[in-house]
Amino acid sequence: MTAKLYEKDAYIKEFTATVIDCISADNAFKIILDKTAFFPEGGGQAADIGTLGNTNVFDVQIENGAIYHYTNEPIEIGSEVIGKINYDRRFNFMQNHTGEHIVSGIAHKLFGVNNVGFHLGEELVTIDFDKELIREQLDKIEYLANQKVWQNLPVKAYLPTEKELKKTEYRSKKEIDGAVRLVEIKDTDICACCAPHVKNTGEIGIIKLLDTEKMRGGIRIVLKCGNFALQDYKNKYQNVSQISALLSSKQEKAYEAVQKLDEKCTAASQKITELKKKIADMAVSAAAQNDTCIFVDGCDVKELQLLADKLHKKFGGIRAVFSENTGNFSFAICAGDDELQELFAKFKSQFTVRGGGRGGMVQGTVEATSESINLFFEF
Numbered sequence: 001m002t003a004k005l006y007e008k009d010a011y012i013k014e015f016t017a018t019v020i021d022c023i024s025a026d027n028a029f030k031i032i033l034d035k036t037a038f039f040p041e042g043g044g045q046a047a048d049i050g051t052l053g054n055t056n057v058f059d060v061q062i063e064n065g066a067i068y069h070y071t072n073e074p075i076e077i078g079s080e081v082i083g084k085i086n087y088d089r090r091f092n093f094m095q096n097h098t099g100e101h102i103v104s105g106i107a108h109k110l111f112g113v114n115n116v117g118f119h120l121g122e123e124l125v126t127i128d129f130d131k132e133l134i135r136e137q138l139d140k141i142e143y144l145a146n147q148k149v150w151q152n153l154p155v156k157a158y159l160p161t162e163k164e165l166k167k168t169e170y171r172s173k174k175e176i177d178g179a180v181r182l183v184e185i186k187d188t189d190i191c192a193c194c195a196p197h198v199k200n201t202g203e204i205g206i207i208k209l210l211d212t213e214k215m216r217g218g219i220r221i222v223l224k225c226g227n228f229a230l231q232d233y234k235n236k237y238q239n240v241s242q243i244s245a246l247l248s249s250k251q252e253k254a255y256e257a258v259q260k261l262d263e264k265c266t267a268a269s270q271k272i273t274e275l276k277k278k279i280a281d282m283a284v285s286a287a288a289q290n291d292t293c294i295f296v297d298g299c300d301v302k303e304l305q306l307l308a309d310k311l312h313k314k315f316g317g318i319r320a321v322f323s324e325n326t327g328n329f330s331f332a333i334c335a336g337d338d339e340l341q342e343l344f345a346k347f348k349s350q351f352t353v354r355g356g357g358r359g360g361m362v363q364g365t366v367e368a369t370s371e372s373i374n375l376f377f378e379f
């Protein structure tokens, strides 16, 4: 059995241990130590990473009570190694994990919801509650949770005696085998948990509830605490300041400025559609009976289809419309179906064509010169 240093002291960054076993696994080695400060993945929290001697530890897992440190290099059995965990990353996890306890504890007390899922990864922290919560409830939870941070309350993790455990009311995310470890945040919450937490709530810094998503009668909440929240604020601040500079608005008015821009874009795109229809009508008016193939500027396939259809309705026969792109032409050809399929087969045999169609209309793109296209339609 490996002694779990992280259970007694979550602030150990470096430790010396003896290698008990080194097992070769798929492209990796599983190192067992007599003691470790590396937290193995569990309770929704990702594993610690770091180094053992000169070897990187890229994962830590607990399987049937044994803690395996996954490395790329073997380490001699019986040797002493210095273990160093990536402490900045771990501390971020401790901030988020302790923040999650506070949020879950308050949500449970105030609204009777239970935490039924927790995920703590490199960037994303989510809590799943078994009942829905509305924005006002979430705002209340968030505010009270931050108050608990400002009060800098002690966080105690301990293994209670059986007698103590019986007397204690605590939350538990799942059925626990073996000894129950309790994490108690003064005047806030008691929850069974195996992971490392901060000693005082002030170390969390800030608790911010972000996006929510309904799921299976409950709600998933994205949460960011401490440094995760700071990085999130930094990114969002940068985004908002760039958007507001671009739109010459105040930062707090950025949303309104974007809304106005969106309205302008919608109006402009409606105008463009109207103008394109007019251009199509003008092209139809200008076309003559023997203009089987015409070229227009700046039309997409949909607009070309409309134009070909109008020309076909006016003059009948084969009506082909082309619009030049970089390196190819978009096209739409409208004609009687049998006639069209025969023509299109010939067209495809002569040029590199992408596209097709039915019911009297084919469309797509073609790699050709305008001269060769004109020549093709002069039959």
Ligand SMILES: [Zn+2]
Pocket: 097, 098, 101, 183, 193, 194, 195, 197
């Ligand atoms: Zn915990």
